[in-house]
Amino acid sequence: xxxxxxxxxxxxxxxxxxxxxxxxxxxxxxxxxxxxxxxxxxxxxxxxxxxxxxxxxxxxxxxxxxxxxxxxxxxxxxxxxxxxxxxxxxxxxxxxxxxxxxxxxxxxxxxxxxxxxxxxxxxxxxxxxxxxxxxxxxxxxxxxxxxxxxxxxxxxxxxxxxxxxxxxxxxxxxxxxxxxxxxxxxxxxxxxxxxxxxxxxxxxxxxxxxxxxxxxxxxxxxxxxxxxxxxxxxxxxxxxxxxxxxxxxxxxxxxxxxxxxxxxxxxxxxxxxxxxxxxxxxxxxxxxxxxxxxxxxxxxxxxxxxxxxxxxxxxxxxxxxxxxxxxxxxxxx
Amino acid sequence: xxxxxxxxxxxxxxxxxxxxxxxxxxxxxxxxxxxxxxxxxxxxxxxxxxxxxxxxxxxxxxxxxxxxxxxxxxxxxxxxxxxxxxxxxxxxxxxxxxxxxxxxxxxxxxxxxxxxxxxxxxxxxxxxxxxxxxxxxxxxxxxxxxxxxxxxxxxxxxxxxxxxxxxxxxxxxxxxxxxxxxxxxxxxxxxxxxxxxxxxxxxxxxxxxxxxxxxxxxxxxxxxxxxxxxxxxxxxxxxxxxxxxxxxxxxxxxxxxxxxxxxxxxxxxxxxxxxxxxxxxxxxxxxxxxxxxxxxxxxxxxxxxxxxxxxxxxxxxxxxxxxxxxxxxxxxx
Numbered sequence: 001x002x003x004x005x006x007x008x009x010x011x012x013x014x015x016x017x018x019x020x021x022x023x024x025x026x027x028x029x030x031x032x033x034x035x036x037x038x039x040x041x042x043x044x045x046x047x048x049x050x051x052x053x054x055x056x057x058x059x060x061x062x063x064x065x066x067x068x069x070x071x072x073x074x075x076x077x078x079x080x081x082x083x084x085x086x087x088x089x090x091x092x093x094x095x096x097x098x099x100x101x102x103x104x105x106x107x108x109x110x111x112x113x114x115x116x117x118x119x120x121x122x123x124x125x126x127x128x129x130x131x132x133x134x135x136x137x138x139x140x141x142x143x144x145x146x147x148x149x150x151x152x153x154x155x156x157x158x159x160x161x162x163x164x165x166x167x168x169x170x171x172x173x174x175x176x177x178x179x180x181x182x183x184x185x186x187x188x189x190x191x192x193x194x195x196x197x198x199x200x201x202x203x204x205x206x207x208x209x210x211x212x213x214x215x216x217x218x219x220x221x222x223x224x225x226x227x228x229x230x231x232x233x234x235x236x237x238x239x240x241x242x243x244x245x246x247x248x249x250x251x252x253x254x255x256x257x258x259x260x261x262x263x264x265x266x267x268x269x270x271x272x273x274x275x276x277x278x279x280x281x282x283x284x285x286x287x288x289x290x291x292x293x294x295x296x297x298x299x300x301x302x303x304x305x306x307x308x309x310x311x312x313x314x315x316x317x318x319x320x321x322x323x324x325x326x327x328x329x330x331x332x333x
Numbered sequence: 334x335x336x337x338x339x340x341x342x343x344x345x346x347x348x349x350x351x352x353x354x355x356x357x358x359x360x361x362x363x364x365x366x367x368x369x370x371x372x373x374x375x376x377x378x379x380x381x382x383x384x385x386x387x388x389x390x391x392x393x394x395x396x397x398x399x400x401x402x403x404x405x406x407x408x409x410x411x412x413x414x415x416x417x418x419x420x421x422x423x424x425x426x427x428x429x430x431x432x433x434x435x436x437x438x439x440x441x442x443x444x445x446x447x448x449x450x451x452x453x454x455x456x457x458x459x460x461x462x463x464x465x466x467x468x469x470x471x472x473x474x475x476x477x478x479x480x481x482x483x484x485x486x487x488x489x490x491x492x493x494x495x496x497x498x499x500x501x502x503x504x505x506x507x508x509x510x511x512x513x514x515x516x517x518x519x520x521x522x523x524x525x526x527x528x529x530x531x532x533x534x535x536x537x538x539x540x541x542x543x544x545x546x547x548x549x550x551x552x553x554x555x556x557x558x559x560x561x562x563x564x565x566x567x568x569x570x571x572x573x574x575x576x577x578x579x580x581x582x583x584x585x586x587x588x589x590x591x592x593x594x595x596x597x598x599x600x601x602x603x604x605x606x607x608x609x610x611x612x613x614x615x616x617x618x619x620x621x622x623x624x625x626x627x628x629x630x631x632x633x634x635x636x637x638x639x640x641x642x643x644x645x646x647x648x649x650x651x652x653x654x655x656x657x658x659x660x661x662x663x664x665x666x
Contacts, residue, residue, distance in 0.1 A: 002525040002545065004602035004638055006564045011605060014565075018604030021611045022626050058600040192335040212335065231339045232347075263599040266633050267391040269337035271351030272344060278354045293355050295628075300599050301636065305337055325665075332658075332665040 001201040003301075008198035012055045012077055019062055023327055027065055033083065035090035036062040037072040042096040047165040047174045048072070050090050051103040051158055053110050054079040056197065057218060060155060060297045063328030069162035070326070071100075078197050078300070079219045081109030087117030091126060099127035099171035103157055103178060105150030106134035129171055131178040133157055135185045135308065137246040138215030138223045149217050152260050152308030153185035155296050156320075159329060163322035177319070181310060186243040189223070189306030190235055191216035193264060195299045214238055218262070218299040218306075232269070236276035239307045244284065249309055251285030256320060258291070258308040263298030265305055270294065273305055290320055296328060334534045336634075341531035345388045345410055352395055356660055360398055366416065368423035369395040370405040375429040380498040380507045381405070383423050384436040384491055386443050387412040389530065390551060393488060393630045396661030402495035403659070404433075411530050411633070412552045414442030420450030424459060432460035432504035436490055436511060438483030439467035462504055464511040466490055468518045468641065470579040471548030471556045482550050485591050485641030486518035488629050489653075492662060496655035510652070514643060519576040522556070522639030523568055524549035526597060528632045547571060551595070551632040551639075565602070569609035572640045577617065582642055584618030589625070589653060591641040596631030598638055603627065606638055623653055629661060 005011050012034075019036065020029035028037050035052075042048065051061045052074030061073035071094035076082035091100050100121070104114045111132060118128040135153035142149050157178050164174045191213040194203035204220035207213060212230065215223025230238075249255060259274045261267070274293050281288060289312050297306075310316070323332050338344050345367075352369065353362035361370050368385075375381065384394045385407030394406035404427035409415035424433045433454070437447045444465060451461040467478075468486035475482050490511050497507045524546040527536035537553035540546060545563065548556025563571075582588060592607045594600070607626050614621060622645050630639075643649070656665050 002543070002562055002636065004525070004565050004568065004598060004606050006566055006605070006609075011601065014608050015601045015604040018606070018608035018611075018626070021621075022604065022607050022624050056599075056601060058604070063600070192337070210335070229335055232337050233339055235337065264597045264634065264636075265337060266389075266596040266631055267396070267628075268344065268348045268389060268633070271348040271355065271391070272339070273337050273351070274355050275347050275351035276339075278351075288354075291355050293351070295600075298599055300601070301597065303335065303597075303634065323665075330663050332656075 001196050003198060005198055011198045012075060016075065033086040033089055035072050035074045035086055036065050037090065037094050038066050041071050041094040044096045045098055046096045046168065047098045047171045048094040048096055048100040049103065049161055049165055050087065050094065050100055052082045052087060053105050054081060056300045057297050059328030064158050064326050066326035068166050068322060068324035069158050069329065078199065081107065081113050084113045084116035084120060087114055088120045091117065091121045091128060092124065095126050101161060101171060101175050101178060102128060102130040103154065103161065104130055104132045105154050106132050106147055107144045108146060109144065127171060129175040131175055131182065133182050135182060135187045137186050137242050138188050142217055143221040144219065151189065151218055152187040152258050152297055152306050153182055153310065156185060156256065156258065156310050157181040159324060160316055160319045162324065163319040184311040185308060186246045187306055187308040188239045188242045189216050189304060190214050190239060191262065191302050191304040193303040195220050195302035197300065216304065218297060220299065232272050233276050236273060236280050240277055240280045243307055243309050247311065249286050249311060254287045254289040254312045256290040256310040256312055257288045259293045260297050260306045260308065261295030262302040262304040263295055264301040264303035267294065270305060277307060289317060334529050336531060338531055344531045345408060349408065366419040366422050368405050368407045368419055369398050370423065370427050371399050374404050374427040377429045378431055379429045379501065380431045380504045381427040381429055381433040382436065382494055382498055383420065383427060383433055385415045385420060386438050387414060389633045390630050392661030397491050397659050399659035401499050401655060401657035402491050402662065411532065414440065414446050417446045417449035417453060420447055421453045424450065424454045424461060425457065428459050432462065434494060434504060434508050434511060435461060435463040436487065436494065437463055437465045438487050439465045439480055440477045441479060442477065460504060462508040464508055464515065466515050468515060468520045470519050470575050471521050475550055476554040477552065484522065484551055485520040485593050485630055485639050486515055486643065489518060489589060489591065489643050490514040492657060493649055493652045495657065496652040517644040518641060519579045520639055520641040521572045521575045522549050522637060523547050523572060524595065524635050524637040526636040528553050528635035530633065549637065551630065553632065565605045566609050569606060569613050573610055573613045576640055576642050580644065582619050582644060587620045587622040587645045589623040589643040589645055590621045591625045593630050593639045593641065594628030595635040595637040596628055597634040597636035600627065603638060610640060622650060
């Protein structure tokens with residue numbers, strides 16, 4: 001294992017120290033327990049949005065904290081769910097009196113710990129709603145998941161709900177939008193290489209010189225099939241094919257197309273994939289109205305990508321376009 | 334070799350097609366010859382800024398085209414200089430009557446071809462100034478370079494000169510600022526793995542299981558030494574030590590600290606490096622006034638990072654903070 005780290009057991013703490021130093025004045029990083037909040041939280045009268053999960057997926061979630069997106073994120077150890085005390089403390093810190101939405105990726109530990117945190121927060125008199133994201137069409141159940149895994153749609157839900165909260169929408173509406181984004185989104189990924197967690201020090205799974213894992217999870221969980229290496233065109237046909245069939249996305253749909261790098265794949269290749277995805281959708285009469293191309297939800301150093309499609313409507317499009325000011329996503333009005 | 338591509342010989346063309354589709358309305362991608370320009374170019378009365386170089390370093394340079402940064406970028410084949418006809422055509426397309434600045438990384442082919450393009454442009458009656466960036470302290474001469482290589486300072490120069498041009502400053506001043514940025518910047522990088530060009534299909538250089546290349550170039554050129562793997566702290570001491578000694582940066586300096594990922598290194602590790610860099614500089618009385626952490630000048634899939642420091646003054650800081658709206662760097666006023 002070669003990584004830019006010190007001791008494997010210190011990686012998360014030290015990366016959070018780097019985030020705190022790099023984004024001082026915009027983000028606050030709390031230790032013991034760990035959570036990251038926007039510097040101006042709590043914002044009085046605004047619905048607060050909290051997410052979190054294991055580390056190793058940066059910029060998700062901490063890099064999406066800021067005006068127009070998350071109020072707080074709770075980072076666990078690498079590929080390990082954060083603990084209920086983290087979510088509770090973060091919720092208490094950012095709740096502005098209008099309630100808090102927890103956006104939870106569908107992994108057993110995350111769901112369980114977020115539920116416990118919500119119960120504890122309600123005991124403290126706080127109002128909490130939770131929405132579980134489960135957009136990955138690859139497999140029904142998985143290594144750490146009952147049901148489908150939560151992947152790329154999480155980024156889209158955090159952005160769209162963040163914009164709605166910023167507009168002053170009430171908790172029920174913001175949570176409803178989160179469910180809508182999840183219902184209208186589908187994703188699938190592929191790994192060209194495994195990832196290596198710092199503590200394990202060796203690849204999470206073995207993949208032959210010419211093999212790829214189609215439908216891989218963001219922790220290296222098995223997908224649908226292991227197959228020989230393929231071209232970008234063939235891979236897009238497979239990934240986007242599974243995504244499109246599942247919802248289904250059909251002719252006349254307008255979508256947000258998100259090509260996400262897994263951490264070890266350079267941007268140049270993601271643009272090749274995006275060009276193929278555009279071709280694939282155009283052939284089916286599906287129009288890409290918005291797009292996002294880059295490494296936003298990673299799996300440490302895994303080479304590969306995922307494709308997420310969200311069927312847009314006018315409201316979702318408007319909320320996607322709204323200003324956002326976070327380290328990971330940033331644009332103006 | 335496992336990459337998200339189709340035929341190796343089509344990678345650059347197809348990635349540019351993806352860029353054109355993803356950023357339609359903001360960027361124009363011209364083919365035959367290849368150049369990328371901001372959609373509103375030429376901007377009358379504004380100094381135009383053109384850069385370029387081999388592909389494989391994305392988002393550099395094409396991802397930095399847009400208001401507040403470059404007017405055009407000329408992508409060559411992977412790790413191959415663009416041709417003079419590309420720079421000439423781009424210059425003709427974006428010159429707004431106030432002259433054009435070419436920002437050139439110091440590689441023999443780039444320098445030669447940009448010089449030819451400038452001569453051709455002057456023959457057409459255009460005014461062109463050129464500034465060569467050579468901020469890499471690792472080695473005196475290198476595989477493709479006489480003198481020092483141009484690396485991370487290029488990103489900073491493109492941003493700062495772009496802001497100055499946007500303010501309406503004349504060509505001589507914008508070029509002068511570019512020289513100032515280069516004079517006040519120093520960089521050094523490290524590779525944990527080689528990169529693999531699509532056409533070669535195998536790693537550019539061999540590195541043992543536990544070896545790293547200190548002072549590596551962005552095309553995999555040899556650095557100062559090959560040594561056993563080290564901690565993030567030791568690597569920062571080595572890289573930042575060489576950078577700080579060279580200018581030198583001394584107590585009381587305010588700097589922009591840029592931790593750049595080489596393409597195969599996840600963001601989490603870059604933040605560990607940033608925390609170490611902050612510690613290193615604080616010990617020496619050097620204050621980080623601005624920072625940039627991410628993969629902005631890559632070497633395909635190479636794992637590793639580089640550190641760039643720029644000694645700031647009030648004007649450089651103000652120009653760094655000015656709004657920018659490109660796919661790769663984006664922030665408001």
